[in-house]
Amino acid sequence: MLAADMPLKNMDRQTAASSSQRTHVKNMPDVLLINPLSIFRNVSEKSNLRNYKVSGVKTGVWPPLGLMYIAAELRKSGISVGILDAFAKEYSLDQTLEAIRREEPRIIGISAATPQIRGAYQLASEIKRQFGRNILVCLGGPHVSSDPQFMDRVDCFDFAVLGESELEFPGIVKDLLNGGVPERIYRSDPPVDLDALSVPDRSEFDINDYFKTEQPCFTVITSRGCPYKCIFCSRAAITDKVRYRSPESVLDEIGRCLERWGRTLVFLDDTFGMSRLHATRILEGIIDRAYDLRWTCNTRAHLIDRDFIDLMKRSGCYMLLFGVESGSEHLRNQILKKHVSDEAIRNAVSLCKEFGILSGLYFMLGFPGETRKEMEKTVNMGKDLGVDLITVHPTAIYPGSQLQKTLQEERGIDINAYWTEYAKGTLSFEEIPSVYIPEEMDLRYIQEARKRAYRKFYFRPSVIWAHLKNDMASLKDLKRDAVIAVNLFRHGKTSKDLK
Structure with a gap:
């Protein structure tokens, strides 16, 4: 009988006692939520996918907001829960398993985006090997939510929960703790009223796990969902329904975070400012409450005008990041379905300069029908516009995206099957046709x-001088930018995360 078929109450271990008995035992949560590494290194491994580091300098790693939301709902339901961020702690597989052994959870929930699916599979396989039916293992997160058939191709996970699962997961857990048999897949309806969700509890996280070399910051979402239909994005496979938190709940959360996590805020919305009225009320609230903030976000160029950016600046905005993707307006709008004009991009960048806000552009290389001439427009666009930073990546093909469907229809390539074989370790990352x-x-x-x-943009004298001026007050920033510069020169990329 598979572990997924075993009622939890019949597990052959003393610790499979009632939840009420366990809540009095320190470090013994009923549920342990884990954010895994992309790959655990102490296992024989073909792939060379790496953690998000730049020559030893950790970058862009924040506490897992999604797991915090789920943990808060579990606690509200009276279920004891812990969170292990193996990714931030850079735990080996052995260290992660030892932490599980100390915690003795009855259910483990592993959240994985597609780049983490190998690490999630490694961890789940070892949990089943070492703990057998004593622990149920759940998979959640973007990868399985975009490719539910993944569960048909693997057997190390007892069950999966798809989508935004804060409301459904506590009920599932209670049923399993009381001896229920897990279904293979649970589907979640996205929460409609975001204010009804518990506020994420950040108290158990060690700030030093995340910001050893950078200034501390914290993340907040003000909305969920995205109405846009970009062909490379798998968001719609989960839900494209847009919902907003009340400005008051957002402002209250920001106020609590300021007390511990520093004054730098990253809005993690897919697109901040989709609703001008909603964003305006939040930014005016920041000003009215006299929050000493510096904040940044992802947004779209056509949403920016003089009145909006003036309010952004007065509320503490220091940088705006725009998903431009291609330097070709035709490719961007007719193929990618971005619907953002060159004029809107130029206007947004010009306003950023006028109001003293840093501007950054995201670019991608490799789309259906893209010519070398169009790709060269992308290569030059950041330099030509004079923005402050750029990121450039080959276009990754993820489950659930329109691009994934196009690849299968045009070339007969089932990228989902490739990602599964990569997860199992039978393919290296380089063997996946993961770039269009x-x-x-x-x-x-x-x-x-x-x-x-990268070289055309970052190795201009004006850019080098600007970074040197900014780094003079901080040896940490100087070290970070130095190693990034070395990687740009040697490898043509800012980090060694994905080849």
């Missing part, structure tokens, strides 16, 4: 285009 390669190009051409884009 236009006709008459190859991966090497795209990689060289990325190198050109």
